[in-house]
Amino acid sequence: MMRLTRRYRFSASHRLHSGDLTADQNRDLYGKCNNPHGHGHDYILDVGVSGPLDRSTGRVVAVPSLDALVRDSVLRDLDHRNLNADAPEFAQTPATTENLAIAIRQRLLEHWPAAWPRLETVRLQETRRNRFELKV
Amino acid sequence: MMRLTRRYRFSASHRLHSGDLTADQNRDLYGKCNNPHGHGHDYILDVGVSGPLDRSTGRVVAVPSLDALVRDSVLRDLDHRNLNADAPEFAQTPATTENLAIAIRQRLLEHWPAAWPRLETVRLQETRRNRFELKV
Amino acid sequence: MMRLTRRYRFSASHRLHSGDLTADQNRDLYGKCNNPHGHGHDYILDVGVSGPLDRSTGRVVAVPSLDALVRDSVLRDLDHRNLNADAPEFAQTPATTENLAIAIRQRLLEHWPAAWPRLETVRLQETRRNRFELKV
Amino acid sequence: MMRLTRRYRFSASHRLHSGDLTADQNRDLYGKCNNPHGHGHDYILDVGVSGPLDRSTGRVVAVPSLDALVRDSVLRDLDHRNLNADAPEFAQTPATTENLAIAIRQRLLEHWPAAWPRLETVRLQETRRNRFELKV
């Protein structure tokens, strides 16, 4: 069993705000991340894939195919976008990096071919100090 | 003569759009950076200061004072903000990193104490691939 | 279940020396890390926290609270300090990064609120080449 | 139980080509990595070792001994070499990073002293975007 972790990057803006909370509670909870016009980040996405090696090719997965899947299901909609305005997942849900990781896992699983080695982890880095990881 | 380069970071969102151009020209020129709801980056700001050494302290500048000046004149207004909506410099001017570097140089010069060693360079990194530098 | 890894940094000095060993054995074992007046590093501490997501806030833990706990229980005592002279854990115990990771885990657990998601890993990087990880 | 991850680097060249495939299939599968005269990378090798702490030394493993083993069994043969021409493992097997990780695990295990804490993971980074990990 071999695990490949492949890295992608995208730049997006967001504003942290929860509809379940008052304006004061939002400011207390999210601090400057609640600023009304939003801000942005250069996100780093690490996709972890785990499976046996194909003996004739020496590869665990065809990387160009993986790149195409991530581009079409994740990057096309999120890169150089405003998460709150452009991604339907955040119409009602706070656009935290935790929820963004969940949305990306969902997008990947919807398009993941049954014949591929399995998607094992989704890891998303918001800034150099914060990294969120989901098992699949 | 000693040059200190001190690094600061801030996260902001922006949309590249020029009022001098048509919608089509804007899309052609700025590509996905012209997406209507904007996107964001984690900017890296390097402030270069150059001067003689103070013999008794062994320092070229008091770093806490420099930090306070950068915080009050630059970071407070730009960090976790939307450049187009929150920074008056970009009401009429495209929020490119080039113009952002010019705005930061202007903000620093307005508050720079005459007794300090001189501000020599302002360098601003938008992504890992793009770095803009201005002499002062 | 979501895992957050949050990064902290601190600068400290130390000297590797074991009271169980002779001077020669110490020099053989620790090499230049046994130099009598010590040396120092910029440590990187990654604190891993694992738990379910709070649906209304979209967060796994309140990061400002985590920062306060790490600052008060770890950084205040260790940052810009000499581990051998300033940290009671190393009065009798060699100040290796392994033992430092154990000391940090102990300090975190002593103050960890029962209501928080659980502390899962403590990872400590001494230099770019050495990283130590403890499960909790 | 403590896990040490120690980092090594080496520079090598390779050409991806499988003897099981036609020339066209090789070009389709490996793309520019199939270019006839090869290309190269600066590989990063992370060796993960896991075991209990030695109480008197405060170390999980003697790092100079680990360095000597990795140097003698891996780096001496692979650093500044052409994998296809210089490493016998790739006489018949494609020199993918997956197969390189397997070869390195095998080389380490052949020389691993029984008294040492166990070799837990071999992780090999080909470029900043691709990382392969093997459990041992």
Added chain:
Amino acid sequence: MMRLTRRYRFSASHRLHSGDLTADQNRDLYGKCNNPHGHGHDYILDVGVSGPLDRSTGRVVAVPSLDALVRDSVLRDLDHRNLNADAPEFAQTPATTENLAIAIRQRLLEHWPAAWPRLETVRLQETRRNRFELKV
């Protein structure tokens, strides 16, 4: 005046060998870089461009045009290639990073449009420890 530094990456293999020297002299001079079958690196190329700002676009140069020029004149021929076998500049000349920087400067200047802001520096990083810079 604004200076943009834009970063590119390519992976190539080479062997250091000078036709002016004997086999022994080559081994003495270049060490393991003279190994007969070569080795490889992930090169980092920083292209520095300096000029005035276009007021209506807020840009110093059109980055997509710059990317196309670097891709067509440099990366297409050098990325995933063997410098000695694939690049005519190194038929007679040792493929050191110094000579590679000179070759890249020449390739850029041959295609540099007269209307563009001027090419100011070519900087080439072979490994994390070695960086070579040429003024233009």
Added chain:
Amino acid sequence: MMRLTRRYRFSASHRLHSGDLTADQNRDLYGKCNNPHGHGHDYILDVGVSGPLDRSTGRVVAVPSLDALVRDSVLRDLDHRNLNADAPEFAQTPATTENLAIAIRQRLLEHWPAAWPRLETVRLQETRRNRFELKV
């Protein structure tokens, strides 16, 4: 003319304290860097050398010779040392990074062979946020 910048690393401890100042002034000026038992850093030293290319070797300087000079004149005395206790330059002078850069320039110049290309810059990074550069 070609400029080579070569990177070295060393780990050292220090305490910032000026004999020209009172205890209170030292605390005000240097903050936690004045803590009595000191602290430490992993310094990064970039040595910049500038000269013409040797046509037969394609090199601006023999890197192994440069490495030997830096090792013997700088690293041997400063790496894994306490600057205040082990380096004579800081017996009376505060061990700031500015003064450390001056000391390193002096050590390099004392041993710099007349036949070499000239030493152009000494750049010293204390932490990721502070970089000091001296022209020679």
